[in-house]
Amino acid sequence: MQEPSISTSTPTSRAVQLEAFGDHEALHLREVPTPQAGPQQIRVRVTAAGLNPMDWFMTSDADTAARFGLSLPSGFGTDYAGVVDQIGDGVSEFAVGDRVFGGAMSRAIADHLVIDIAGTIPAGGEAHHTPDGLEDRTAAILTIAGRTAAAAIAVVNPKPNDTLLIGGAGGGVGVFAVQLARLAGARVIGTGSATSADALRALGAEPVTYGEGLADRLRTLAPHGITAAIDLYGTDTAQIARDLGVPDERITTIAARVEGITPANGANTSRETIQEIARLVASNQLRIPIAASFPVEQIRTAVEQQSNRHVHGKIVIDL
Template sequence: MSRAVIYETFGGPEVLELREVPEPHAGPGEVRVRVAAAGLNPMDWILASRPEAAEQFGITVPSGFGYDFAGVVDEVGDGATGFAVGDRVYGGALGRAVADFVVVKTPTSASEALFHTPDGIGDEVASTLPVAGLTAAAALAAIDLRSGDTVLIGGAAGGVGVFAVQLAKLAGATVLGTASEGTFEFLRQFGVEPVAYGPGLADRVRALAPDGVTAATDLYGTETAETALALGVPPERISTIAAGPNPPGGVCATGGFDAGPDAVERITDAILAGKLTVPIAATFPIEKIRDAVTLQSGRHVHGKIVVTL
């Protein structure tokens, strides 16, 4: 037997249960990963709490929980290629990541991902990369961010935001980031000019960037996108990740699945070079999954939350 976090009904953290389940094994064309860490994302608790969101991703109850994981390959099925027993890996498995073992097809399917973990990157950091790192890369690629831009990033202190602001700085942009005032010092360590979200955002941005904003990405809802439109930023230079398929004003909706093929390597190279840091706000053992998700769903975390196994 092995352990997995399961929920049988949709709801808040209270529906999550750590259960003993039959140990899965790698079949033909599959590898099994012994999971060491699982990074949490807002989409995890959204899928567990909102049936309409889960339906869009083909998730039905009972279901496992989480997407991002990191660990070591410990079984390789017949015909599986690219990975060997003992390889350190990280990736994603929709609705299955917070468990002792994850079985993934090779090559991966649309709802899965698997990458080799570079030497020098630990499992906890690796487990934060698939959703947040790739989503940040896609959000900036969608607006063709380049050196000399002044970019407004909404939700800058969140799990995706901490990647987006650093990638934007590496691209040579000046970065303004919306956040609560309690996170301002946290953001300044990344070279970000923080600005409080809420009513009057456009006026505050004008004061901070009198020469104007040239691009924007909204990582939380629509406030930043709507503000950018009001400031005269062209819709094609504004992206959103959480505004649904029809964002305001014809701006670009995107997500991690749109990230370019080199995005993962660019992010891990930047981490290894010391140019990008992954702030881990808290770690919880798998037995404390409800506490971890309660903290995550409060949306006031500076950085990433990781569950350890």
């Protein structure tokens, strides 16, 4: 899938791009002009990038892409980790050689990435120093899922006397949410397929299979009741939580909206939140499983696997 280099004297490097919005078959590995850091910017030599459902959702069709401000040709991927290899004028927070991680919406899967020091993930990107003891592959999967999980946890605010139900607990956001809730002292029950039970137990959750009869299984598993719920997939978990008597203010969703329930938005979390998550991972207080890794040349295969929504953990792209 490697495309021929463009004929130019300008330095080039690789980037995953779409020239049409659509499924994974629209992804191409291209040679593009290597970006240069301007004032208040750093350039990162990306070593690893993490996949998230939002990556392929945002680029699935032209109307959805337009809602996120994306136009063609578009990059792909948001989470990244790497090493600063160029700094622009006025930058004092970072130096060449610093290891960094962060997010840059729909352009992270590239050899080189320019980040605005004062930017945000949608506008200019964001960068954080990678803590010692945290390898790049793991740092590259923290930002979007970690921010989203932290936002969901903040809405329901689990305490040691809570029994928290997490729908879709084995997915990329779920692995963070389960462990953050357990660190807060809550009992966690996580829904998933029968094949995800061992993975959920390893994270500290009590597994329960989703689907028909879930409410009855939960009544058996938690006879004293569910006190809070996070729906990481759609609305089914939120509706069942309501049926089991959980008040709306102790329920949240991330992938759909339910009237009366506050949705969680990772964009509302602070920079300090993701930095704290990175410190927790570096100190082995959080364990983020990597389900698979692929070289960037296999980006289509990686996205196809990630989009089937049955991956236990995160998928990493190596550059």
